[in-house]
Amino acid sequence: MATEPVNIFEYEQIARERIEQGHYDFIAGGATDEITIRRTRAVYDSIMLRPRMMVDVENRSMATTVLGQEIALPVMLDPAGNHGAAHPEAEIATVQAAGAMGTVMVLSSHASRTLEDVAASASGPLWFQQYFFKDRGLTLEMAARAEEAGYSAICMTLDAKIKPKRERNIRNDYVGAESPNYAQLDLGTHTWKFAADAPAGPSDIRDVASTWDDLDWFASSINLPVVVKGIMAGEDGRLSAENGAKAVIVSNHGGRYLDTTPATIEVLPEVVNSVAGNAEVYLDGGVRRGTDIFKALALGARSVLIGRPLFWGLAVDGSPGVAAVLELLRDELDATMGMCGCPTVESISSATIDTVSPLLASFPSPADFR
Numbered sequence: 001m002a003t004e005p006v007n008i009f010e011y012e013q014i015a016r017e018r019i020e021q022g023h024y025d026f027i028a029g030g031a032t033d034e035i036t037i038r039r040t041r042a043v044y045d046s047i048m049l050r051p052r053m054m055v056d057v058e059n060r061s062m063a064t065t066v067l068g069q070e071i072a073l074p075v076m077l078d079p080a081g082n083h084g085a086a087h088p089e090a091e092i093a094t095v096q097a098a099g100a101m102g103t104v105m106v107l108s109s110h111a112s113r114t115l116e117d118v119a120a121s122a123s124g125p126l127w128f129q130q131y132f133f134k135d136r137g138l139t140l141e142m143a144a145r146a147e148e149a150g151y152s153a154i155c156m157t158l159d160a161k162i163k164p165k166r167e168r169n170i171r172n173d174y175v176g177a178e179s180p181n182y183a184q185l186d187l188g189t190h191t192w193k194f195a196a197d198a199p200a201g202p203s204d205i206r207d208v209a210s211t212w213d214d215l216d217w218f219a220s221s222i223n224l225p226v227v228v229k230g231i232m233a234g235e236d237g238r239l240s241a242e243n244g245a246k247a248v249i250v251s252n253h254g255g256r257y258l259d260t261t262p263a264t265i266e267v268l269p270e271v272v273n274s275v276a277g278n279a280e281v282y283l284d285g286g287v288r289r290g291t292d293i294f295k296a297l298a299l300g301a302r303s304v305l306i307g308r309p310l311f312w313g314l315a316v317d318g319s320p321g322v323a324a325v326l327e328l329l330r331d332e333l334d335a336t337m338g339m340c341g342c343p344t345v346e347s348i349s350s351a352t353i354d355t356v357s358p359l360l361a362s363f364p365s366p367a368d369f370r
């Protein structure tokens with residue numbers, strides 16, 4: 001019997017025993033009925049692969065680029081607050097794993113370590129995630145700090161303006177940790193406690209009034225490329241690119257804000273079409289298998305990102321645990337590409353998937369069943 005977890009679901013089972021209940025529910029849970037979380041998995045499972053034979057798949061490569069930076073596999077590390085809930089080395093452990101695996105880590109502004117400390121431990125490319133603050137000076141100051149520390153892109157999260165209802169957290173009286181990232185800042189009369197990923201309401205320092213003009217202003221005010229996160233409509237993808245974003249992340253925040261949205265993979269093709277090559281398109285949400293990554297690439301994503309699995313890897317084995325989670329996804333994707341007859345990420349196309357049973361093509365009308 002293998003003693004190591006053999007897939008990401010088993011990582012979660014072990015992590016669940018090691019992470020304190022309140023933290024576990026905060027990480028695993030989502031908004032209200034968690035319908036989006038379940039739908040996200042169900043839709044991946046309903047998409048079928050159509051393998052092609054007699055293709056030379058001896059030399060396979062998962063390498064690609066994001067914003068011109070080479071990554072060894074099309075999987076990046078999502079911004080997620082408070083890795084310290086899963087392991088004492090927190091984001092330091094995570095960033096070492098990202099570097100070892102040759103991919104980008106997007107650091108959450110709600111990290112358990114300062115953005116400067118994480119950058120000092122990085123051996124690969126890093127992006128920094130933040131929000132539009134009511135205080136425009138603070139908005140620019142965070143981006144400038146990230147640039148100064150060596151981050152190469154800023155990821156603006158657009159879908160976290162309004163406080164979500166997370167019933168597990170309410171039951172647990174959960175209070176998230178504050179991030180040291182804001183410790184040196186003079187927050188004046190701002191009343192928001194920086195609980196990871198959970199704004200406190202209308203007195204929040206996040207700018208609930210921000211619009212596309214603010215994105216345009218921000219993108220033209222900083223030196224780094226801007227990535228936007230939380231796009232769930234084709235039109236918003238187009239507007240992102242028109243207002244200066246160089247990449248968009250199709251994301252429903254892992255079902256943690258608005259419940260009953262579509263799965264991200266359902267809206268991915270619409271966003272890809274609407275962006276029309278004017279920005280790169282990535283996807284996150286529920287990616288747990290190499291086949292999920294393959295399906296996202298087949299529908300036009302350049303890369304995916306993973307959130308919760310980072311915590312499961314951290315809880316099981318710190319930095320090597322995060323690397324092991326990425327290795328599992330890498331090996332599953334490699335095998336999927338080989339079996340589907342796609343030796344490179346460029347060769348993965350929608351021709352390799354089906355979303356409705358091919359039986360329908362054979363029996364197009366109900367009369368055929370009589």
Ligand SMILES: Cc1cc2nc3c(=O)[nH]c(=O)nc-3n(C[C@H](O)[C@H](O)[C@H](O)COP(=O)(O)O)c2cc1C
Pocket residue numbers: 026027028078079080081108109110129157196197229251252253254255256284285286287305306307308309
């Ligand atoms: C514990 C936790 C904290 C998160 N914190 C942030 C955050 O600070 N900023 C952000 O943009 N997204 C945050 N997210 C959302 C992730 O970036 C991502 O969209 C989501 O986790 C993807 O779904 P997955 O967990 O199913 O992979 C967080 C997610 C989790 C699970």
